[in-house]
Amino acid sequence: MTTNLATARAKATSKEEILDAAERLFAKSGFDGTSMREIAQEAGVAQALLHYHFKTKEGLFEAMFSRRSGAINRIRLARLDAMIARGTPTLEEIVDSLLRPTIEAGHDPSRGGSTFASLILVMGASNLDWQKGLISASYDAMAKRYIAALRLALPELTPANATWGYLFIIGAALTQMSPTGRADRLSDGETTDSNTETMLSRAVAFAAAGMRGLAARPDPDTTPGRA
Amino acid sequence: MTTNLATARAKATSKEEILDAAERLFAKSGFDGTSMREIAQEAGVAQALLHYHFKTKEGLFEAMFSRRSGAINRIRLARLDAMIARGTPTLEEIVDSLLRPTIEAGHDPSRGGSTFASLILVMGASNLDWQKGLISASYDAMAKRYIAALRLALPELTPANATWGYLFIIGAALTQMSPTGRADRLSDGETTDSNTETMLSRAVAFAAAGMRGLAARPDPDTTPGRA
DNA sequence: GTCTATAGTTCGATAGAC
DNA sequence: GTCTATCGAACTATAGAC
Structure with a gap:
C-alpha cells in the first residue's frame, strides 16, 4: 500500500x-x-x-508531497503511541521515533540518504504561501503531539522551550539526512555522512542533550533582562 | 564598505x-x-x-552570495580570534559568535529575520553541483576553524563528533532564522519566532548542551555494535 | 487512460543606440 | 553605464485523436 x-x-x-x-x-x-x-x-x-x-504542476507537487509525508507521519505516531502505552518513554526514544521514519520511508537506494528530507528543507525555507501552507497542513498536528511527548519525558520543559526544542531537532537532523560529502570533507576523512545510522545516533544524542540543556535554564520569553 | x-x-x-x-x-x-x-x-x-x-543569472547569484557570506564570515572569525586571544572561550561564546553574525548582517528590517539564512538553506538542500560548490568554497575554511575551536573548548570531542556537532548547530539555528509564525502556532501563542534574540539565546543553550552530550559518549564511527 | 501536436506565455541573453 | 527592442528556446497547459 x-x-x-x-x-x-x-x-x-x-x-x-x-x-x-x-x-x-x-x-x-x-x-x-x-x-x-x-x-x-x-x-x-x-x-x-x-x-x-x-x-497542474502544483497539483502534482502536492499529491507527491502528501503521499510521502502522510506515510512518514503515520509511522511516527504509531511508534510514539506504542511507546507511551508502555510507560513514559525516554527523550532518546522520542527523538529516534521522530527522525528515523524520514530516513526509512524517504530512503533512496541510489543515493543512500533521504531525498524527501531535501524536499522538506527546500519547502520550509521557501517563503511562498502555498508551500508554507502545505508544510503546516502536513506537519502541525504531528508536531504538537511530539511537543507534548517531550514535555512528558522532561517535565521541566516549558511549552515555549519544548516548541523551540522540537524545531531545533527537526532542523539539525533534516539538514544532515542527504549525504553531501560535507562531513567527510570537514573532518578530513575522520567520519562520513554516507552512513545514515551513525548520523542518526549522533543526532539523537545531540538532540536529547540539547533538550535537557534547554530545560535547565529560565525561559527567556518570561525572564526579562539580558537574553 | x-x-x-x-x-x-x-x-x-x-x-x-x-x-x-x-x-x-x-x-x-x-x-x-x-x-x-x-x-x-x-x-x-x-x-x-x-x-x-x-x-549571466548564475553570475549574479554568485556575486550576491559571495558579498554577504564574505561579510558574515569576516565578522565570525574576527570575534572568534578575539575570544581565543583572551583565553579559552566557553562553548556558549563560540556558538554565539558563529550564529549571531548571520542574523546581524543578514537582517531584513521589513521581515525581522535573516533573509540570507533562507538562501543558504535552499542552496544547501540543493543537489546542483554549482550550488554545492559555492557552499563549500564559501564556508569550509571557516567551518574548520570553528570545529577546531569547539574541540579546544571541549577536549573530549573527537574530530568526528566535533564535525557532526558543528553541522547540527548550523542546521538547527539556520532553519529558525526566518520568522514564519510556526513557533507561535505550535506553541499556541506561548512563544514567538519574531523575536530573534530569544530564539538565539535558546539556540545557544541547545547547541552547547548538545555538544556536551555528544562528547560524553563513545564515537559511533569507531565503536562497533549497536549504533 | 494515453498519446501527438500546438497554443500562448515567459524566460535568459544579445544587439545596438545613446 | 544604461537603455529599448527582440531573438530563440523552454515552459505550462490544453485540444483532440485513439
Whole structure:
C-alpha cells in the first residue's frame, strides 16, 4: 500500500510512477527547477498524462508531497503511541521515533540518504504561501503531539522551550539526512555522512542533550533582562 | 564598505541596488523561481544592465552570495580570534559568535529575520553541483576553524563528533532564522519566532548542551555494535 | 487512460543606440 | 553605464485523436 522508494515494485501503476519520478526530480532541483517535461520523461509517459492525473504542476507537487509525508507521519505516531502505552518513554526514544521514519520511508537506494528530507528543507525555507501552507497542513498536528511527548519525558520543559526544542531537532537532523560529502570533507576523512545510522545516533544524542540543556535554564520569553 | 541591509544608504550604486534586489528575491523564491526581469524591476533598472554587470543569472547569484557570506564570515572569525586571544572561550561564546553574525548582517528590517539564512538553506538542500560548490568554497575554511575551536573548548570531542556537532548547530539555528509564525502556532501563542534574540539565546543553550552530550559518549564511527 | 501536436506565455541573453 | 527592442528556446497547459 505505502509506496516506499526502497521497496518499489518493478511495475507500479503509471500514476505511481509519475509520483516517484516527481519526488526524485523535485528533491534534486526544487519546484521551479523541475519541468513537467522532465518528470514525464523520467516516468516514461507523455507530458499530457501528468495534467490528466494531477491537473497542474502544483497539483502534482502536492499529491507527491502528501503521499510521502502522510506515510512518514503515520509511522511516527504509531511508534510514539506504542511507546507511551508502555510507560513514559525516554527523550532518546522520542527523538529516534521522530527522525528515523524520514530516513526509512524517504530512503533512496541510489543515493543512500533521504531525498524527501531535501524536499522538506527546500519547502520550509521557501517563503511562498502555498508551500508554507502545505508544510503546516502536513506537519502541525504531528508536531504538537511530539511537543507534548517531550514535555512528558522532561517535565521541566516549558511549552515555549519544548516548541523551540522540537524545531531545533527537526532542523539539525533534516539538514544532515542527504549525504553531501560535507562531513567527510570537514573532518578530513575522520567520519562520513554516507552512513545514515551513525548520523542518526549522533543526532539523537545531540538532540536529547540539547533538550535537557534547554530545560535547565529560565525561559527567556518570561525572564526579562539580558537574553 | 560592508553593505548591510539594515543600514543601507538611501542611494547606493546601481550595481549594489541590483545585488540587494537579487538577495531579497532569491531568498523569497529561490534561484529558479526568480527571473532576471523581476530583479531588474525591483532594482529599478533595465534587465540588460544585469547582464552587463554580471553576464549571466548564475553570475549574479554568485556575486550576491559571495558579498554577504564574505561579510558574515569576516565578522565570525574576527570575534572568534578575539575570544581565543583572551583565553579559552566557553562553548556558549563560540556558538554565539558563529550564529549571531548571520542574523546581524543578514537582517531584513521589513521581515525581522535573516533573509540570507533562507538562501543558504535552499542552496544547501540543493543537489546542483554549482550550488554545492559555492557552499563549500564559501564556508569550509571557516567551518574548520570553528570545529577546531569547539574541540579546544571541549577536549573530549573527537574530530568526528566535533564535525557532526558543528553541522547540527548550523542546521538547527539556520532553519529558525526566518520568522514564519510556526513557533507561535505550535506553541499556541506561548512563544514567538519574531523575536530573534530569544530564539538565539535558546539556540545557544541547545547547541552547547548538545555538544556536551555528544562528547560524553563513545564515537559511533569507531565503536562497533549497536549504533 | 494515453498519446501527438500546438497554443500562448515567459524566460535568459544579445544587439545596438545613446 | 544604461537603455529599448527582440531573438530563440523552454515552459505550462490544453485540444483532440485513439
